[in-house]
Amino acid sequence: MNHRRALRAAVTIAVTGALAAGMTMTLTSTASAGTTLRASAAEKGRYFGAAVATGKLSTSVYATILNREFNSVVAENEMKWDATEPQQGRFSYTGGDRLVSHAQANGMSVRGHALLWHQQQPGWAQGMSGSALRNAAINHVTQVATHFRGKIHSWDVVNEAFADGGSGGRRDSNLQRTGNDWIEAAFRAARAADPGAKLCYNDYNTDGINAKSTGIYNMVRDFKSRGVPIDCVGFQSHLGTSLAGDYQANLQRFADLGVDVQITELDVMTGGNQANIFGAVTRACMNVSRCTGITVWGVRDCDSWRGSDNALLFDCNGNKKAAYTNVLNALNAGPAIPTDPPTDPPTDPPTDPPTTPPPGTGGCSASVSLNSWTGGFVATVKVTAGSAGTNGWNVGVTLASGASVTNTWSATASGSTGTVRFTNVDYNGRLGAGQVTEFGFQGTGSGAGITPTCTAS
Numbered sequence: 001m002n003h004r005r006a007l008r009a010a011v012t013i014a015v016t017g018a019l020a021a022g023m024t025m026t027l028t029s030t031a032s033a034g035t036t037l038r039a040s041a042a043e044k045g046r047y048f049g050a051a052v053a054t055g056k057l058s059t060s061v062y063a064t065i066l067n068r069e070f071n072s073v074v075a076e077n078e079m080k081w082d083a084t085e086p087q088q089g090r091f092s093y094t095g096g097d098r099l100v101s102h103a104q105a106n107g108m109s110v111r112g113h114a115l116l117w118h119q120q121q122p123g124w125a126q127g128m129s130g131s132a133l134r135n136a137a138i139n140h141v142t143q144v145a146t147h148f149r150g151k152i153h154s155w156d157v158v159n160e161a162f163a164d165g166g167s168g169g170r171r172d173s174n175l176q177r178t179g180n181d182w183i184e185a186a187f188r189a190a191r192a193a194d195p196g197a198k199l200c201y202n203d204y205n206t207d208g209i210n211a212k213s214t215g216i217y218n219m220v221r222d223f224k225s226r227g228v229p230i231d232c233v234g235f236q237s238h239l240g241t242s243l244a245g246d247y248q249a250n251l252q253r254f255a256d257l258g259v260d261v262q263i264t265e266l267d268v269m270t271g272g273n274q275a276n277i278f279g280a281v282t283r284a285c286m287n288v289s290r291c292t293g294i295t296v297w298g299v300r301d302c303d304s305w306r307g308s309d310n311a312l313l314f315d316c317n318g319n320k321k322a323a324y325t326n327v328l329n330a331l332n333a334g335p336a337i338p339t340d341p342p343t344d345p346p347t348d349p350p351t352d353p354p355t356t357p358p359p360g361t362g363g364c365s366a367s368v369s370l371n372s373w374t375g376g377f378v379a380t381v382k383v384t385a386g387s388a389g390t391n392g393w394n395v396g397v398t399l400a401s402g403a404s405v406t407n408t409w410s411a412t413a414s415g416s417t418g419t420v421r422f423t424n425v426d427y428n429g430r431l432g433a434g435q436v437t438e439f440g441f442q443g444t445g446s447g448a449g450i451t452p453t454c455t456a457s
């Protein structure tokens, strides 16, 4: 009894801080507030998603709620390793493809979940180890990301690789035993296969600043400093009856590393605080400009993997719960993502300080940020449109002798040695005056002396 009261008091304190933080926002809520989660999130430049089992799409209550309220979906199980490669080298995309077509027909983006994970591996992979497993895993990443290329907003490239408890280290698994670099190898393979998808690391028990989230934070910081392609971190947020007081601060410290953050599997234990916690999580995301979307892990309470926890936003009859109202209000009250996407913070300066050449006669300018190591480099190139804007652009670089481009994202490369030209892809060629876009490439040899020149069309 005393114990329960103490617990409740602790929960109240934790949630109150977050509630207070959102209070002023509520007052600025406008009359044009959206009336569905998807509309309200979209007004703020974000998505609101749900985990889906495609078998339920034929249930009309389910499909009605999904299509009305959500503009992003993720397969609850159908894009996992056991589902997509049940036998080695034999791929099965039936469920995943069905979800993608449903999303495309209903104006939804798709999160891909998950390329590599220690759970839900097919039996054949569970029994493998060493280089055979490493090769099989990288092949899996390449094949699946290639199949869905261009259709996935964000991929959970690696799921749940860190240990619980105080160590802050990696979890033991067959994948981990192939070598500590398995995660970066997976990210590089995913980037090569689908350069347009945002690549995320996803985990749970990371709902605040703790040993596990700090271990992940250190990995992301290391990846950014070495040019390993990572774009986002997913916070599963399977929550109990309280929310860490530093939930938002934790999201923010990751965002400050120069990655997007996403709430990827939100569900909350039922009880007095459920609605408050759903609201507080939503406000935390809204208050972090690089928090680009929220996904709840299912539609109705009865769809949840958490059984009797009644952990979601709709009851089993499809009625909106109090938690739904809190989430909707928090979306409507929150600030929009700034239209100018935040650039990497000053704590993570590019090796070459970005010069901002005048929007010259070519109508665009380019600057490069280089991460080099012995024998290789990754170049991130920022293209800025001149005063007339661009319909397309082309960036030329001359590589040092012996250097060659091995992989390019968000641009198409002509050639790989000597003078290489990078042309925009279809979604990033058209820029307004002063607008900025980025592409990148990876190379072997030395990246020394790369000076990009930009031509606009």
Ligand code: XIL
Binding pocket: 076, 077, 159, 236, 265, 305
């Ligand atoms: C769960 C699904 O919801 C269940 O249907 C399945 O039986 C097990 O996996 N973290 C994750 C998700 O990343 O993939 C898990 O999904 C829930 C925990």
